[in-house]
Amino acid sequence: MPEGDVLHRLAATFDQEFAGRACRVSSPQGRFAASAARIDGRTVAGAHAVGKHLFVGFVGAPPAEPLWLHVHLGLYGSWRFAGDEDFAAPPSIGAPRVPVEAASPREGAWRPPEPVGQVRVRLSTDHGVADLSGPTRCELLSDAERRSVEAALGPDPLAPGASTDGAARRRxxxxxxxxxxxxxxxVMDQSIVAGVGNIYRAESLFLAGVSPLRRGDRVSRTRLGALWDIVCRLMAHGLEAGRIETVDPGDAPEPPLSGDPEASRWYVYHRTGRPCLRCGTPVREQAMQGRRLFWCPSCQR
DNA sequence: AACTTATGACTAA
DNA sequence: TAGTCCTAAGTTG
Incomplete structure (x- = not known):
């Protein structure tokens, strides 16, 4: 479910709330138990995201080599957080779509809550915990292995400076x-551009006016450059806003469609058969590689 | 209780 | 292209 914006927010959360702290690592569910034991008690060095991949670094006492926890959330993975009053993480990042309620006010010394559901990994410090469930990938990597995973990815529109990085744009x-x-x-191929998922695909191609059905080699360099710029802008906004919002206020119908502001949160995504917010043509849908694809056949050529 | 859906990605054929 | 994996929530019967 999560696209790159979510992963970068996740990395920032780990960097702020876990870096520099000694960390207990466990696998309440059991499926990560052996790996968890290898880094249990180590200190978190930091975290970063590339595309939809999250890397949390753990340093050990020499000569132990640094190890990276590599997590890919897939379609429905999520992290849940809980901690003391200084713990600034949101209640959850990733699925479920409806955020869980914030923990009730705590009194006295903070204690980690019992894990809920299938928790593959729990990271726990003296002021907060992070519980991972439903990842499609969760593994420990050496630094060399981490670099090779990153090397297989295309340019990330949310990498620092990406929006002004001519080399990334050209790639x-x-x-x-x-x-x-x-x-x-x-645009959903992570080796071409890292971090774009089904919503950013639909919305960025709409804003660029490019039909998703058009062959890659038949889209002009100019339009592809513009598409890259749009992806950078949309994803940076999503990262900042905490959710994917793509519709320019000038395009949002007033009053909101069917009285529901969410009905025009996106231009075409999940709007099959409804009028395009720009031209009124019914939004079209078809399957592409097993995913639902949405576009306006009139605005997108 | 069974079925459907979800912002993903891999493998086999 | 179809099947598989990971999980939870919502819908249908």
Whole structure:
């Protein structure tokens, strides 16, 4: 479920709330028990995200080599957080879509709550815990292994300075131009651009006016460059806002469609058959690689 | 209780 | 392209 914006927020949360602290690592569910034992008690060095991949670094006493916890949330993985009054993490990041309620006011010394549901990994410090459930990937990597995972990814629109990084922009444009597959498939290909998922695909292609069905090698460099800029802008906004919002206020109908502001939170995503917010043409939907694809056949050529 | 859905990605054929 | 994996919530019967 999460796209790159969520992963970068997650990395920032771990960096702020866990870095520099000694950390207990366990696997309440049991499936990560052996790996958890290898880093239990180590200190968190820091965390970062590349695309949809999260890396949390753990330093050990020499000669133990540093190890990275590598997590990919997949379609429905999530982290839940809880901690004392100085613990600034949100209640959850990732699925479930409806955030869990904040913990009730605590009194006295903070104590970690019991894990709820299937918790693959629990990271626990003296002021907060993070529980991971439902990841599609969760493993321990050496630094070399971490670098090779990152090397397989395309440019990340949320990497520091990405929006003004000409080389990253060119890598994206060249990557798409080199293939005959549909652009709609290419922007979801993590080796072409890292972090774009089903919502950013639909919305960025709409804003760029590019049909997702058009072959990559038949989209002009100019339009692909503009598409990269749009992806950078949308994802930076999502990271800041804490949720994916793509509709320019000038395009939002007033009063809101069917009285529901959420009905025009996106231009085309999940709006099959409803009028395009720009031109009124019914939004179209078709399956692409097993995912639902949405676009306006009139605005997107 | 069974079925459906979800912001993902891999493998086999 | 189909099947598989990971989990929880919502809908249907």
């Amino acid at each position: 994206f444009v060249d990557g798409v131009r080199a293939r005959r597959r549909a652009v709609g498939e290419l």
